[in-house]
Amino acid sequence: MKKQFLLRSTSMSAMISKKKLFACLLCVSVCIILKKHVANMVLTHFPQRSCKKCLPECDLGAMKRFNKSVEPFLSAKCTLSEVAFTWWKGLQNEKRDFISYKATVDHLLKMFPAAPDVVGASPDRCRTCAVVGNSANLKGSLYGTLIDFHDVIIRMNQGHTKGYEADVGTRTNIHIMYPESAIDLDDNTHLVLVPFKIMDLEWLIQAFTTGFTGESYRPIKSKIKANKDMVMVVNPDFMRYVHETWLEKKGTYPSTGFMAFVLALHICDEVHVFGYGADKDGNWDHYWEKLTDPNLRTGIHPGIDEYKIIQQLAEKQIVTFYTGL
Template structure:
């Protein structure tokens, strides 16, 4: 009789539970536990459930398994590329879905769900790392001080500096017609066209492959070293040598003057009438003031057939052909228009070298420009015989170019040695 009563209770309870499930007022797991407890003889524990509960969603009901987000992207997991920024990828310590702190099983349902979650892993890109002393991420270069090519902060500089200028001549250059006409008119040229001369030139030298664009990952410092007598007893040699690039010009010499002018050279600016042999590893940089200068360069590095321009010149020059660079003639016109503002017939070698450095360097230091302490204009390696010769040529405007250089220093775009008070 007792057994029959128990069976009736089980049947009634089961019927009630089915009705409750149909009305969604109880979960199936609760039904299972209740039915097992009813069906289990007294004194025995119910068998353990073989289902692992899912994590609850915002509403309290079981939610879907979420893919893991890799927020812990550290230096050890970063692939260092040219820009120093990378993302951790598959095969890294966190790529298998494990989390730091021993919480690898959190949010896991079963093996199938876990494998699906791993295949959908979301990798969050690392935000740009700050650069520069102010921690700005929009810096043009990696210098702790300002970068030359940054135009904010100086309306005067912004009005003159054109970041789109191409300082170097390429075999594919298409020169502006007005700039070409002005340049060809500087000095007499023969009947050949620029295209014909360039075709011959770039059969002797290679087109430039240097990357002159500023990059946030580097700070490229340049020393532009003039030939003024004010370098004598200056003691700037060690400081000049610390720069990434050291630019010299014309007949500059270093032997015997290392303490004042340094002994490193990376770029040597010249033209046919000022040509000297260039040491191995140094870039010869031609300043072509006329079409004949381009012809001379091709000849001086090959046949040696050109021995005259408007005067006798070196017919051969020693230099690494793969490091030869040519300043774009259009760059002359840009410097004449924007920087010397048509003072003088055309810019001097010294000013062209500074403007060139403004376009290829992140920081520029200028040494050896202007008169010496006694107001004389001469080269540091020679005794002064004609102190005012440069001022009297009429080809360049020394006074105006000096004003431009001092203004660049005042605007913080160059460091000038000796400093100007």
């Protein structure tokens, strides 16, 4: 009996050892599979640091839309023609003349740097940009970490981050706005003004000095908190180029979001687009607020055409487009 008991005990111990070995092997296999899966997710969802192509010289040029010679920002060497001024003054019914415009720009350029470099171009560096729109399709997207991965993060108008970090990220390098959509910025963010009238240029000057006292179709911040040495102003001729060349004169003028998108094509090596597109009813709805006008659609802007162009570039793998939820 004792001998039989010992044999049974030995047999049971062997079985237990085999089970332990099997469990260990299974655990190792699962870990290897998970590791590969995570690696594939990173490769799939996170942009790589080596550029596949140079945007300006390749496909964009072939599409006959991209024009590298158009200066995106105002500077002393970048002069606006009277033809371009005539187009620009019609955007919001500017009454003043070309001389008034030039005098205001001269004053502005004495206050702010011509065009501070955002991320310097380099043969061994690929500047990846995330252009983050304000669409409600960002809600629940969990794109935040992916957005923050990029070198340059571009936001616009009243785009929020606080309270929405998981979906929209935390960092901002460039914030594009006009006076009626202005918000305060930290010292590390470039304020990029899109001017639609001479008053917008005056607002920028006064918001950093005496305080703005003028009136517009919406309330405007009198003062703004931002780094004066990181201010840039979009060239009105660049706005005309986006409207006439990219949008073929559709709509009254391009949206701030679409101008931000084309701007990214001019200053980045890789462009990744987030938060663009209307909701299921065709309205431009923001991720941080409830839509108050159910018939808004895309306002005076050719929203459908702007979206189609981004889609086309994404299909040609010129940009990467994250459509959200």
